[in-house]
Amino acid sequence: MKTNNIEILALINYLKQLIIKSFKSDAVSIYIMGSLARGGFSEIASDIDLGIVFSGQLYDAKEKIKIILSDTKKKFPTVNNKISIFWGSIESINGQIEAGRYPPFDRLDLINHALLLSGQDVRSLLIRPSKKELEIASAYFSINNLATKERIKEFYDCARIARKGVVYTTKTILFPARFIYLQRTGEIAGNKESSHYYQCNFKGPGTKLIEIGYYWRLNNLPKDLDIVSNYLKEGLCQLYINYINIYIQSMDKYNEIEIRNKLEKWKKEITG
CATH class of the missing domain: 3.30.460.10 (Beta Polymerase, domain 2)
Known part of the structure:
Protein backbone atom coordinates (compact mmCIF):
# COMPACT_ATOMS: atom_id res chain seq x y z
CA MET A 1 0.00 0.00 0.00
CA LEU A 126 -13.81 -10.12 -14.44
CA ILE A 127 -14.20 -8.90 -18.01
CA ARG A 128 -11.92 -6.04 -19.00
CA PRO A 129 -13.83 -3.05 -20.46
CA SER A 130 -13.10 -2.25 -24.10
CA LYS A 131 -11.30 0.93 -25.14
CA LYS A 132 -14.52 2.12 -26.77
CA GLU A 133 -16.47 1.59 -23.55
CA LEU A 134 -13.82 3.44 -21.55
CA GLU A 135 -13.74 6.42 -23.90
CA ILE A 136 -17.52 6.76 -24.09
CA ALA A 137 -17.80 6.51 -20.29
CA SER A 138 -15.06 9.14 -19.90
CA ALA A 139 -16.86 11.49 -22.30
CA TYR A 140 -20.14 11.04 -20.40
CA PHE A 141 -18.39 11.69 -17.10
CA SER A 142 -16.87 14.89 -18.46
CA ILE A 143 -20.14 16.18 -19.88
CA ASN A 144 -22.02 15.46 -16.66
CA ASN A 145 -19.38 16.65 -14.20
CA LEU A 146 -17.00 19.06 -15.92
CA ALA A 147 -19.36 20.83 -18.34
CA THR A 148 -21.91 22.12 -15.83
CA LYS A 149 -23.02 25.76 -15.83
CA GLU A 150 -20.90 26.46 -12.75
CA ARG A 151 -17.83 24.86 -14.32
CA ILE A 152 -18.26 26.89 -17.51
CA LYS A 153 -18.49 30.12 -15.49
CA GLU A 154 -15.17 29.21 -13.88
CA PHE A 155 -13.38 29.47 -17.23
CA TYR A 156 -14.25 33.18 -17.23
CA ASP A 157 -13.45 33.70 -13.54
CA CYS A 158 -10.66 31.30 -12.56
CA ALA A 159 -10.51 32.69 -9.03
CA ARG A 160 -13.67 30.65 -8.38
CA ILE A 161 -11.65 27.49 -8.90
CA ALA A 162 -8.74 28.56 -6.70
CA ARG A 163 -11.06 29.47 -3.83
CA LYS A 164 -12.45 25.93 -3.76
CA GLY A 165 -9.16 24.50 -2.53
CA VAL A 166 -6.43 22.13 -3.56
CA VAL A 167 -8.56 19.03 -4.23
CA TYR A 168 -11.04 20.81 -6.50
CA THR A 169 -8.36 22.84 -8.26
CA THR A 170 -5.97 19.98 -8.97
CA LYS A 171 -8.73 17.64 -10.12
CA THR A 172 -9.94 20.34 -12.49
CA ILE A 173 -6.42 20.59 -13.91
CA LEU A 174 -5.43 16.93 -14.00
CA PHE A 175 -8.64 15.21 -15.17
CA PRO A 176 -8.01 16.10 -18.85
CA ALA A 177 -4.49 14.63 -18.76
CA ARG A 178 -5.80 11.36 -17.33
CA PHE A 179 -8.53 11.07 -19.94
CA ILE A 180 -6.12 11.89 -22.76
CA TYR A 181 -3.75 9.21 -21.49
CA LEU A 182 -6.64 6.74 -21.50
CA GLN A 183 -7.67 7.63 -25.05
CA ARG A 184 -4.13 7.42 -26.38
CA THR A 185 -3.06 4.21 -24.62
CA GLY A 186 -6.21 2.30 -23.70
CA GLU A 187 -4.87 2.12 -20.15
CA ILE A 188 -5.43 4.06 -16.97
CA ALA A 189 -2.68 5.72 -15.00
CA GLY A 190 -2.29 7.90 -11.97
CA ASN A 191 -1.74 11.62 -12.07
CA LYS A 192 2.05 11.26 -12.14
CA GLU A 193 2.14 9.15 -15.31
CA SER A 194 -0.66 10.96 -17.11
CA SER A 195 0.69 14.44 -16.33
CA HIS A 196 4.14 13.36 -17.53
CA TYR A 197 2.59 11.98 -20.72
CA TYR A 198 0.81 15.28 -21.36
CA GLN A 199 3.98 17.31 -20.82
CA CYS A 200 5.88 15.09 -23.28
CA ASN A 201 3.24 15.29 -26.01
CA PHE A 202 1.76 18.80 -25.84
CA LYS A 203 3.17 22.31 -25.73
CA GLY A 204 1.85 25.65 -24.57
CA PRO A 205 0.40 27.15 -21.36
CA GLY A 206 -1.76 24.07 -20.77
CA THR A 207 1.40 22.02 -20.38
CA LYS A 208 2.79 24.40 -17.76
CA LEU A 209 -0.55 24.24 -15.95
CA ILE A 210 -0.37 20.43 -15.84
CA GLU A 211 3.16 20.61 -14.43
CA ILE A 212 2.28 23.08 -11.69
CA GLY A 213 -1.05 21.35 -11.01
CA TYR A 214 0.71 18.10 -10.23
CA TYR A 215 3.14 19.97 -7.95
CA TRP A 216 0.21 21.57 -6.10
CA ARG A 217 -1.43 18.17 -5.71
CA LEU A 218 1.57 16.99 -3.71
CA ASN A 219 2.44 20.24 -1.91
CA ASN A 220 -0.79 22.26 -1.61
CA LEU A 221 -1.73 25.55 -3.27
CA PRO A 222 0.33 28.69 -2.62
CA LYS A 223 -1.14 31.04 -0.04
CA ASP A 224 -1.46 33.73 -2.69
CA LEU A 225 -4.38 32.40 -4.71
CA ASP A 226 -3.79 35.02 -7.39
CA ILE A 227 -0.84 32.88 -8.48
CA VAL A 228 -3.20 29.93 -8.94
CA SER A 229 -5.74 32.04 -10.80
CA ASN A 230 -3.10 33.37 -13.19
CA TYR A 231 -1.87 29.89 -14.12
CA LEU A 232 -5.48 28.82 -14.68
CA LYS A 233 -6.24 31.87 -16.83
CA GLU A 234 -3.24 31.16 -19.03
CA GLY A 235 -3.59 27.42 -19.48
CA LEU A 236 -7.01 26.03 -18.58
CA CYS A 237 -8.81 26.79 -21.83
CA GLN A 238 -6.04 25.37 -24.03
CA LEU A 239 -5.83 22.25 -21.87
CA TYR A 240 -9.55 21.57 -22.15
CA ILE A 241 -9.71 22.35 -25.87
CA ASN A 242 -6.96 19.78 -26.50
CA TYR A 243 -8.86 17.25 -24.44
CA ILE A 244 -12.27 17.95 -25.97
CA ASN A 245 -10.91 17.85 -29.53
CA ILE A 246 -9.37 14.42 -28.92
CA TYR A 247 -12.65 13.06 -27.62
CA ILE A 248 -14.65 14.62 -30.44
CA GLN A 249 -12.50 12.60 -32.82
CA SER A 250 -13.12 9.46 -30.77
CA MET A 251 -16.89 9.97 -30.73
CA ASP A 252 -16.79 10.50 -34.51
CA LYS A 253 -14.97 7.18 -34.85
CA TYR A 254 -17.60 5.39 -32.75
CA ASN A 255 -20.49 7.23 -34.45
CA GLU A 256 -21.60 8.61 -31.08
CA ILE A 257 -23.16 11.72 -32.59
CA GLU A 258 -25.09 12.88 -29.53
CA ILE A 259 -22.01 12.83 -27.31
CA ARG A 260 -19.95 14.47 -30.04
CA ASN A 261 -22.44 17.33 -30.33
CA LYS A 262 -22.43 17.86 -26.57
CA LEU A 263 -18.64 18.07 -26.62
CA GLU A 264 -18.78 20.62 -29.44
CA LYS A 265 -21.30 22.67 -27.47
CA TRP A 266 -19.06 22.53 -24.40
CA LYS A 267 -16.05 23.71 -26.40
CA LYS A 268 -17.99 26.69 -27.75
CA GLU A 269 -19.17 27.59 -24.25
CA ILE A 270 -15.66 27.73 -22.80
CA THR A 271 -14.13 29.59 -25.73
CA GLY A 272 -16.83 32.25 -25.96
Missing part, protein backbone atom coordinates in the same frame (compact mmCIF):
# COMPACT_ATOMS: atom_id res chain seq x y z
CA LYS A 2 1.43 3.34 -1.08
CA THR A 3 1.27 5.30 2.18
CA ASN A 4 2.98 5.26 5.55
CA ASN A 5 0.40 7.54 7.18
CA ILE A 6 -0.58 5.74 10.39
CA GLU A 7 -4.03 7.32 10.60
CA ILE A 8 -4.90 6.47 6.99
CA LEU A 9 -3.68 2.90 7.48
CA ALA A 10 -5.82 2.64 10.62
CA LEU A 11 -8.82 4.01 8.72
CA ILE A 12 -8.40 1.43 5.97
CA ASN A 13 -8.13 -1.39 8.50
CA TYR A 14 -11.26 -0.09 10.26
CA LEU A 15 -13.10 0.03 6.94
CA LYS A 16 -12.04 -3.52 6.14
CA GLN A 17 -13.26 -4.87 9.47
CA LEU A 18 -16.53 -2.94 9.22
CA ILE A 19 -17.19 -4.31 5.73
CA ILE A 20 -16.49 -7.88 6.85
CA LYS A 21 -18.77 -7.45 9.88
CA SER A 22 -21.58 -5.80 7.88
CA PHE A 23 -21.58 -8.46 5.17
CA LYS A 24 -20.74 -11.47 7.35
CA SER A 25 -23.31 -13.67 5.58
CA ASP A 26 -21.59 -13.11 2.22
CA ALA A 27 -18.11 -13.93 1.05
CA VAL A 28 -16.54 -10.60 0.10
CA SER A 29 -13.30 -9.69 -1.59
CA ILE A 30 -11.99 -6.29 -0.52
CA TYR A 31 -9.41 -4.35 -2.52
CA ILE A 32 -7.44 -1.13 -2.22
CA MET A 33 -7.75 0.81 -5.47
CA GLY A 34 -6.61 4.10 -6.98
CA SER A 35 -3.37 5.80 -6.07
CA LEU A 36 -3.04 3.86 -2.82
CA ALA A 37 -2.57 0.78 -5.00
CA ARG A 38 -0.91 2.27 -8.12
CA GLY A 39 1.30 4.80 -6.38
CA GLY A 40 1.26 8.59 -6.34
CA PHE A 41 -1.02 8.91 -3.31
CA SER A 42 -1.26 12.46 -1.98
CA GLU A 43 -2.29 12.93 1.64
CA ILE A 44 -3.40 16.42 0.63
CA ALA A 45 -5.57 15.65 -2.39
CA SER A 46 -6.05 11.94 -3.14
CA ASP A 47 -9.19 9.91 -2.58
CA ILE A 48 -9.11 6.72 -0.53
CA ASP A 49 -10.60 4.14 -2.92
CA LEU A 50 -11.82 0.69 -1.90
CA GLY A 51 -13.44 -1.97 -4.05
CA ILE A 52 -15.75 -4.74 -2.88
CA VAL A 53 -16.74 -7.80 -4.90
CA PHE A 54 -19.63 -9.79 -3.40
CA SER A 55 -20.48 -13.42 -3.93
CA GLY A 56 -24.03 -13.01 -2.59
CA GLN A 57 -27.02 -10.76 -3.20
CA LEU A 58 -26.68 -7.00 -3.57
CA TYR A 59 -30.16 -5.90 -2.53
CA ASP A 60 -29.12 -4.12 0.70
CA ALA A 61 -25.48 -3.41 -0.13
CA LYS A 62 -25.97 0.26 -1.03
CA GLU A 63 -27.58 1.15 2.30
CA LYS A 64 -25.02 -0.80 4.30
CA ILE A 65 -22.17 0.96 2.49
CA LYS A 66 -23.69 4.36 3.30
CA ILE A 67 -23.67 3.40 6.98
CA ILE A 68 -20.09 2.11 6.74
CA LEU A 69 -18.91 5.39 5.19
CA SER A 70 -20.76 7.47 7.79
CA ASP A 71 -19.34 5.46 10.69
CA THR A 72 -15.81 5.67 9.30
CA LYS A 73 -15.96 9.45 8.83
CA LYS A 74 -17.14 9.85 12.43
CA LYS A 75 -14.37 7.57 13.68
CA PHE A 76 -11.63 9.44 11.76
CA PRO A 77 -12.75 13.11 11.66
CA THR A 78 -9.24 14.44 11.02
CA VAL A 79 -8.76 12.47 7.78
CA ASN A 80 -9.97 14.85 5.09
CA ASN A 81 -9.43 12.57 2.10
CA LYS A 82 -12.64 11.60 0.32
CA ILE A 83 -13.50 7.92 0.79
CA SER A 84 -14.97 6.13 -2.23
CA ILE A 85 -16.25 2.55 -2.17
CA PHE A 86 -16.91 0.72 -5.43
CA TRP A 87 -19.03 -2.39 -5.10
CA GLY A 88 -20.73 -5.12 -7.07
CA SER A 89 -20.84 -8.83 -7.79
CA ILE A 90 -18.94 -10.62 -10.54
CA GLU A 91 -22.18 -10.66 -12.54
CA SER A 92 -22.86 -6.94 -12.12
CA ILE A 93 -19.27 -5.94 -12.82
CA ASN A 94 -19.32 -8.04 -16.00
CA GLY A 95 -22.57 -6.41 -17.13
CA GLN A 96 -24.77 -9.49 -16.77
CA ILE A 97 -27.08 -7.73 -14.29
CA GLU A 98 -27.74 -4.06 -13.52
CA ALA A 99 -26.46 -3.38 -10.02
CA GLY A 100 -23.56 -2.00 -8.05
CA ARG A 101 -21.12 0.82 -8.62
CA TYR A 102 -18.20 0.04 -10.92
CA PRO A 103 -17.89 2.51 -13.83
CA PRO A 104 -15.64 1.19 -16.64
CA PHE A 105 -12.69 3.35 -15.58
CA ASP A 106 -12.79 1.96 -12.04
CA ARG A 107 -13.45 -1.58 -13.25
CA LEU A 108 -10.22 -1.44 -15.24
CA ASP A 109 -8.42 0.00 -12.22
CA LEU A 110 -9.70 -2.92 -10.15
CA ILE A 111 -8.55 -5.49 -12.71
CA ASN A 112 -5.14 -3.98 -13.44
CA HIS A 113 -3.95 -2.31 -10.26
CA ALA A 114 -5.94 -3.22 -7.14
CA LEU A 115 -4.35 -4.80 -4.06
CA LEU A 116 -6.27 -7.52 -2.22
CA LEU A 117 -7.01 -6.64 1.41
CA SER A 118 -9.30 -9.51 2.37
CA GLY A 119 -10.97 -12.55 0.84
CA GLN A 120 -10.29 -14.39 -2.39
CA ASP A 121 -8.81 -12.63 -5.42
CA VAL A 122 -11.54 -12.96 -8.06
CA ARG A 123 -10.20 -10.53 -10.66
CA SER A 124 -9.42 -13.29 -13.15
CA LEU A 125 -13.20 -13.76 -13.47
Whole structure:
Protein backbone atom coordinates (compact mmCIF):
# COMPACT_ATOMS: atom_id res chain seq x y z
CA MET A 1 0.00 0.00 0.00
CA LYS A 2 1.43 3.34 -1.08
CA THR A 3 1.27 5.30 2.18
CA ASN A 4 2.98 5.26 5.55
CA ASN A 5 0.40 7.54 7.18
CA ILE A 6 -0.58 5.74 10.39
CA GLU A 7 -4.03 7.32 10.60
CA ILE A 8 -4.90 6.47 6.99
CA LEU A 9 -3.68 2.90 7.48
CA ALA A 10 -5.82 2.64 10.62
CA LEU A 11 -8.82 4.01 8.72
CA ILE A 12 -8.40 1.43 5.97
CA ASN A 13 -8.13 -1.39 8.50
CA TYR A 14 -11.26 -0.09 10.26
CA LEU A 15 -13.10 0.03 6.94
CA LYS A 16 -12.04 -3.52 6.14
CA GLN A 17 -13.26 -4.87 9.47
CA LEU A 18 -16.53 -2.94 9.22
CA ILE A 19 -17.19 -4.31 5.73
CA ILE A 20 -16.49 -7.88 6.85
CA LYS A 21 -18.77 -7.45 9.88
CA SER A 22 -21.58 -5.80 7.88
CA PHE A 23 -21.58 -8.46 5.17
CA LYS A 24 -20.74 -11.47 7.35
CA SER A 25 -23.31 -13.67 5.58
CA ASP A 26 -21.59 -13.11 2.22
CA ALA A 27 -18.11 -13.93 1.05
CA VAL A 28 -16.54 -10.60 0.10
CA SER A 29 -13.30 -9.69 -1.59
CA ILE A 30 -11.99 -6.29 -0.52
CA TYR A 31 -9.41 -4.35 -2.52
CA ILE A 32 -7.44 -1.13 -2.22
CA MET A 33 -7.75 0.81 -5.47
CA GLY A 34 -6.61 4.10 -6.98
CA SER A 35 -3.37 5.80 -6.07
CA LEU A 36 -3.04 3.86 -2.82
CA ALA A 37 -2.57 0.78 -5.00
CA ARG A 38 -0.91 2.27 -8.12
CA GLY A 39 1.30 4.80 -6.38
CA GLY A 40 1.26 8.59 -6.34
CA PHE A 41 -1.02 8.91 -3.31
CA SER A 42 -1.26 12.46 -1.98
CA GLU A 43 -2.29 12.93 1.64
CA ILE A 44 -3.40 16.42 0.63
CA ALA A 45 -5.57 15.65 -2.39
CA SER A 46 -6.05 11.94 -3.14
CA ASP A 47 -9.19 9.91 -2.58
CA ILE A 48 -9.11 6.72 -0.53
CA ASP A 49 -10.60 4.14 -2.92
CA LEU A 50 -11.82 0.69 -1.90
CA GLY A 51 -13.44 -1.97 -4.05
CA ILE A 52 -15.75 -4.74 -2.88
CA VAL A 53 -16.74 -7.80 -4.90
CA PHE A 54 -19.63 -9.79 -3.40
CA SER A 55 -20.48 -13.42 -3.93
CA GLY A 56 -24.03 -13.01 -2.59
CA GLN A 57 -27.02 -10.76 -3.20
CA LEU A 58 -26.68 -7.00 -3.57
CA TYR A 59 -30.16 -5.90 -2.53
CA ASP A 60 -29.12 -4.12 0.70
CA ALA A 61 -25.48 -3.41 -0.13
CA LYS A 62 -25.97 0.26 -1.03
CA GLU A 63 -27.58 1.15 2.30
CA LYS A 64 -25.02 -0.80 4.30
CA ILE A 65 -22.17 0.96 2.49
CA LYS A 66 -23.69 4.36 3.30
CA ILE A 67 -23.67 3.40 6.98
CA ILE A 68 -20.09 2.11 6.74
CA LEU A 69 -18.91 5.39 5.19
CA SER A 70 -20.76 7.47 7.79
CA ASP A 71 -19.34 5.46 10.69
CA THR A 72 -15.81 5.67 9.30
CA LYS A 73 -15.96 9.45 8.83
CA LYS A 74 -17.14 9.85 12.43
CA LYS A 75 -14.37 7.57 13.68
CA PHE A 76 -11.63 9.44 11.76
CA PRO A 77 -12.75 13.11 11.66
CA THR A 78 -9.24 14.44 11.02
CA VAL A 79 -8.76 12.47 7.78
CA ASN A 80 -9.97 14.85 5.09
CA ASN A 81 -9.43 12.57 2.10
CA LYS A 82 -12.64 11.60 0.32
CA ILE A 83 -13.50 7.92 0.79
CA SER A 84 -14.97 6.13 -2.23
CA ILE A 85 -16.25 2.55 -2.17
CA PHE A 86 -16.91 0.72 -5.43
CA TRP A 87 -19.03 -2.39 -5.10
CA GLY A 88 -20.73 -5.12 -7.07
CA SER A 89 -20.84 -8.83 -7.79
CA ILE A 90 -18.94 -10.62 -10.54
CA GLU A 91 -22.18 -10.66 -12.54
CA SER A 92 -22.86 -6.94 -12.12
CA ILE A 93 -19.27 -5.94 -12.82
CA ASN A 94 -19.32 -8.04 -16.00
CA GLY A 95 -22.57 -6.41 -17.13
CA GLN A 96 -24.77 -9.49 -16.77
CA ILE A 97 -27.08 -7.73 -14.29
CA GLU A 98 -27.74 -4.06 -13.52
CA ALA A 99 -26.46 -3.38 -10.02
CA GLY A 100 -23.56 -2.00 -8.05
CA ARG A 101 -21.12 0.82 -8.62
CA TYR A 102 -18.20 0.04 -10.92
CA PRO A 103 -17.89 2.51 -13.83
CA PRO A 104 -15.64 1.19 -16.64
CA PHE A 105 -12.69 3.35 -15.58
CA ASP A 106 -12.79 1.96 -12.04
CA ARG A 107 -13.45 -1.58 -13.25
CA LEU A 108 -10.22 -1.44 -15.24
CA ASP A 109 -8.42 0.00 -12.22
CA LEU A 110 -9.70 -2.92 -10.15
CA ILE A 111 -8.55 -5.49 -12.71
CA ASN A 112 -5.14 -3.98 -13.44
CA HIS A 113 -3.95 -2.31 -10.26
CA ALA A 114 -5.94 -3.22 -7.14
CA LEU A 115 -4.35 -4.80 -4.06
CA LEU A 116 -6.27 -7.52 -2.22
CA LEU A 117 -7.01 -6.64 1.41
CA SER A 118 -9.30 -9.51 2.37
CA GLY A 119 -10.97 -12.55 0.84
CA GLN A 120 -10.29 -14.39 -2.39
CA ASP A 121 -8.81 -12.63 -5.42
CA VAL A 122 -11.54 -12.96 -8.06
CA ARG A 123 -10.20 -10.53 -10.66
CA SER A 124 -9.42 -13.29 -13.15
CA LEU A 125 -13.20 -13.76 -13.47
CA LEU A 126 -13.81 -10.12 -14.44
CA ILE A 127 -14.20 -8.90 -18.01
CA ARG A 128 -11.92 -6.04 -19.00
CA PRO A 129 -13.83 -3.05 -20.46
CA SER A 130 -13.10 -2.25 -24.10
CA LYS A 131 -11.30 0.93 -25.14
CA LYS A 132 -14.52 2.12 -26.77
CA GLU A 133 -16.47 1.59 -23.55
CA LEU A 134 -13.82 3.44 -21.55
CA GLU A 135 -13.74 6.42 -23.90
CA ILE A 136 -17.52 6.76 -24.09
CA ALA A 137 -17.80 6.51 -20.29
CA SER A 138 -15.06 9.14 -19.90
CA ALA A 139 -16.86 11.49 -22.30
CA TYR A 140 -20.14 11.04 -20.40
CA PHE A 141 -18.39 11.69 -17.10
CA SER A 142 -16.87 14.89 -18.46
CA ILE A 143 -20.14 16.18 -19.88
CA ASN A 144 -22.02 15.46 -16.66
CA ASN A 145 -19.38 16.65 -14.20
CA LEU A 146 -17.00 19.06 -15.92
CA ALA A 147 -19.36 20.83 -18.34
CA THR A 148 -21.91 22.12 -15.83
CA LYS A 149 -23.02 25.76 -15.83
CA GLU A 150 -20.90 26.46 -12.75
CA ARG A 151 -17.83 24.86 -14.32
CA ILE A 152 -18.26 26.89 -17.51
CA LYS A 153 -18.49 30.12 -15.49
CA GLU A 154 -15.17 29.21 -13.88
CA PHE A 155 -13.38 29.47 -17.23
CA TYR A 156 -14.25 33.18 -17.23
CA ASP A 157 -13.45 33.70 -13.54
CA CYS A 158 -10.66 31.30 -12.56
CA ALA A 159 -10.51 32.69 -9.03
CA ARG A 160 -13.67 30.65 -8.38
CA ILE A 161 -11.65 27.49 -8.90
CA ALA A 162 -8.74 28.56 -6.70
CA ARG A 163 -11.06 29.47 -3.83
CA LYS A 164 -12.45 25.93 -3.76
CA GLY A 165 -9.16 24.50 -2.53
CA VAL A 166 -6.43 22.13 -3.56
CA VAL A 167 -8.56 19.03 -4.23
CA TYR A 168 -11.04 20.81 -6.50
CA THR A 169 -8.36 22.84 -8.26
CA THR A 170 -5.97 19.98 -8.97
CA LYS A 171 -8.73 17.64 -10.12
CA THR A 172 -9.94 20.34 -12.49
CA ILE A 173 -6.42 20.59 -13.91
CA LEU A 174 -5.43 16.93 -14.00
CA PHE A 175 -8.64 15.21 -15.17
CA PRO A 176 -8.01 16.10 -18.85
CA ALA A 177 -4.49 14.63 -18.76
CA ARG A 178 -5.80 11.36 -17.33
CA PHE A 179 -8.53 11.07 -19.94
CA ILE A 180 -6.12 11.89 -22.76
CA TYR A 181 -3.75 9.21 -21.49
CA LEU A 182 -6.64 6.74 -21.50
CA GLN A 183 -7.67 7.63 -25.05
CA ARG A 184 -4.13 7.42 -26.38
CA THR A 185 -3.06 4.21 -24.62
CA GLY A 186 -6.21 2.30 -23.70
CA GLU A 187 -4.87 2.12 -20.15
CA ILE A 188 -5.43 4.06 -16.97
CA ALA A 189 -2.68 5.72 -15.00
CA GLY A 190 -2.29 7.90 -11.97
CA ASN A 191 -1.74 11.62 -12.07
CA LYS A 192 2.05 11.26 -12.14
CA GLU A 193 2.14 9.15 -15.31
CA SER A 194 -0.66 10.96 -17.11
CA SER A 195 0.69 14.44 -16.33
CA HIS A 196 4.14 13.36 -17.53
CA TYR A 197 2.59 11.98 -20.72
CA TYR A 198 0.81 15.28 -21.36
CA GLN A 199 3.98 17.31 -20.82
CA CYS A 200 5.88 15.09 -23.28
CA ASN A 201 3.24 15.29 -26.01
CA PHE A 202 1.76 18.80 -25.84
CA LYS A 203 3.17 22.31 -25.73
CA GLY A 204 1.85 25.65 -24.57
CA PRO A 205 0.40 27.15 -21.36
CA GLY A 206 -1.76 24.07 -20.77
CA THR A 207 1.40 22.02 -20.38
CA LYS A 208 2.79 24.40 -17.76
CA LEU A 209 -0.55 24.24 -15.95
CA ILE A 210 -0.37 20.43 -15.84
CA GLU A 211 3.16 20.61 -14.43
CA ILE A 212 2.28 23.08 -11.69
CA GLY A 213 -1.05 21.35 -11.01
CA TYR A 214 0.71 18.10 -10.23
CA TYR A 215 3.14 19.97 -7.95
CA TRP A 216 0.21 21.57 -6.10
CA ARG A 217 -1.43 18.17 -5.71
CA LEU A 218 1.57 16.99 -3.71
CA ASN A 219 2.44 20.24 -1.91
CA ASN A 220 -0.79 22.26 -1.61
CA LEU A 221 -1.73 25.55 -3.27
CA PRO A 222 0.33 28.69 -2.62
CA LYS A 223 -1.14 31.04 -0.04
CA ASP A 224 -1.46 33.73 -2.69
CA LEU A 225 -4.38 32.40 -4.71
CA ASP A 226 -3.79 35.02 -7.39
CA ILE A 227 -0.84 32.88 -8.48
CA VAL A 228 -3.20 29.93 -8.94
CA SER A 229 -5.74 32.04 -10.80
CA ASN A 230 -3.10 33.37 -13.19
CA TYR A 231 -1.87 29.89 -14.12
CA LEU A 232 -5.48 28.82 -14.68
CA LYS A 233 -6.24 31.87 -16.83
CA GLU A 234 -3.24 31.16 -19.03
CA GLY A 235 -3.59 27.42 -19.48
CA LEU A 236 -7.01 26.03 -18.58
CA CYS A 237 -8.81 26.79 -21.83
CA GLN A 238 -6.04 25.37 -24.03
CA LEU A 239 -5.83 22.25 -21.87
CA TYR A 240 -9.55 21.57 -22.15
CA ILE A 241 -9.71 22.35 -25.87
CA ASN A 242 -6.96 19.78 -26.50
CA TYR A 243 -8.86 17.25 -24.44
CA ILE A 244 -12.27 17.95 -25.97
CA ASN A 245 -10.91 17.85 -29.53
CA ILE A 246 -9.37 14.42 -28.92
CA TYR A 247 -12.65 13.06 -27.62
CA ILE A 248 -14.65 14.62 -30.44
CA GLN A 249 -12.50 12.60 -32.82
CA SER A 250 -13.12 9.46 -30.77
CA MET A 251 -16.89 9.97 -30.73
CA ASP A 252 -16.79 10.50 -34.51
CA LYS A 253 -14.97 7.18 -34.85
CA TYR A 254 -17.60 5.39 -32.75
CA ASN A 255 -20.49 7.23 -34.45
CA GLU A 256 -21.60 8.61 -31.08
CA ILE A 257 -23.16 11.72 -32.59
CA GLU A 258 -25.09 12.88 -29.53
CA ILE A 259 -22.01 12.83 -27.31
CA ARG A 260 -19.95 14.47 -30.04
CA ASN A 261 -22.44 17.33 -30.33
CA LYS A 262 -22.43 17.86 -26.57
CA LEU A 263 -18.64 18.07 -26.62
CA GLU A 264 -18.78 20.62 -29.44
CA LYS A 265 -21.30 22.67 -27.47
CA TRP A 266 -19.06 22.53 -24.40
CA LYS A 267 -16.05 23.71 -26.40
CA LYS A 268 -17.99 26.69 -27.75
CA GLU A 269 -19.17 27.59 -24.25
CA ILE A 270 -15.66 27.73 -22.80
CA THR A 271 -14.13 29.59 -25.73
CA GLY A 272 -16.83 32.25 -25.96
